Amino acid sequence: MCRLIIILLLLLILIVGYLWWKPTAGGSNSEVLPVLLWHGMGDTCCLPFSLGAFMELIVAQTKGTYVRSVEIGGNMVMDWESGFFIHPNEQVDYVCKQLLADEKMAKGYNAIGFSQGGQFLRAVAQRCPQPPMRTLITFGGQHQGVFGLPSCPTLSVEACAYISRLLTSAAYATAVQEQLVQATYWHDPLMENNYRRGSTFLADINNELYLNVFYTENLNKLKKFVMVKFLNDTVVQPKDSQWFEFYTSGQDKVIQPLKDSKVYENLGLNKMQRDGKLVFLGVEGDHLSISKAWFIQNIVPLLLEK
Template sequence: MICLFPSSRIVCLLCWLFLILALVLGYIWWKPTKGGTNADVLPVVLWHGMGDTCCVPFSLGSIMSLIVEQTKGGYVRSLEIGGNVVLDWESGFFIHPNEQVEYVCQQLQLDERLAKGYNAIGFSQGGQFLRAVAQRCPNPPMRTLITLGGQHQGIFGLPMCPTLTIRSCDYITRLLDDAAYTPEVQSKLVQATYWHDPIMENKYRLGSTFLADINNELIINEFYIENLRKLKKFVMVQFLNDTIVQPKESQWFQYYTSGQNKVIQPFTESKVYEDLGLNKMHRQGKLVFLGVEGDHLAISKAWFIQNIVPLLLEK
């Protein structure tokens, strides 16, 4: 959270204290791993989104419990970035995705329960971060990647961003509008690394230090293509009434036609469709597109059980 005006500092301080207390209490009650008694189902790895943490009970903690219940004791690991709950929350804003992905790859390799493979679920920006894990770190092997509201082609606008205050959201948006591709902003603000300006495509490709790379927009990295094709399924969930991700079609790997920010280009006509090998995955039936009515990450327990749990139970 960023305090822009002196008069708001007391409120900001109280918000920070409340946040830290909530995170610490949540961490005491909920751990980054859960389950593990049922070895007949693949483990599940979760990566939270912006403004969230790995394990608090009102967010991913409840998802962990639900998965353990529905898989009859399957092992679930919810990624905690940085080794403690405060760093984990800060990572959603201030730790570069490349650093986070490298850290996660190391942690997954050390987890013996994942050695034979795992399924992965990414929430919001955690979706494209887990895709980077699939592309960069093939061991242990990721089997099915599920992204809930992931921004695979980036964003161009951040309305109603999930920060602690409206002022923080406004500040981040202005920063992205004015200086997203400067080295300083790219290094210090996570959202800048997948800010995709469709009007200045060259500036985006040259300035983006994360998304342009994992989408093969600078060079064609065959290693990325090869590793992504190893997925059994790549499931993308779009929230059809999303007020946070702009454009919401990025959740289905679509984006604006270059040069403007109104018309969405068909997925199969985009350059990344071929450059990342998505065309072959599409023909092989590995790409799955799901839509759900509701705002960003607004999914019900019933919808999750009906649509996501069967994917986790597949052999």
């Protein structure tokens, strides 16, 4: 009964959100680059207590720039489901096509990804250079993947437990990779070869399958790549993945510095750092605990840059 009530409440919220909140906002100020947002797992494009609030804040702080929030499938129910069940490659392809069709994005845009939306937007930057992404900002993005879901945002504790068991036992099975989004960026440091061979998303965009020069070149076209890590994160494990770091291969205790990892060179992050394009920001708090004041002070100036 409790689960049914929660599901009904969610559906009610989605219906209200669909009626009152749209995936685009602003548009009157052409002097500021448009902004693309991509939500995280368990969220949708435009709810007033999540990305809808960020859309409203960005429009206000930029005096009306165009803001588009990714809505997979054209409705909020499918958009919510996409966070769990639609493969990231399919989602990225969908978003790239949407961007090409959006005339307001044609001259370029800034992008902000929340949680898994961060690595999804990085895939957009690497795979779809047109229209050009200028600055990529990720909040709690899992750029080196996750190894554990200690506190996952779903409808129930049982769902979290089921997803965790599935990832631990069979993350790289073809069926799991195809049907569970979180499996595509599950990074097992104890079985690196299985990860590289079995990951159908993260290993590819991190150039761990083979060196894709196209990915490296496109990522280096960014003016800035800003990574925000939540210093008290209880959702992303390890939280260092938010700064593109991960466990040293073969164990799950010691974090390998970014400069010592293969991805640092293979993805051209070394060149981006030499060019001053990499920005690492830390904020106190749990996953996606972003205050309005912090966002205005640290993120809005990046959006206003010419």
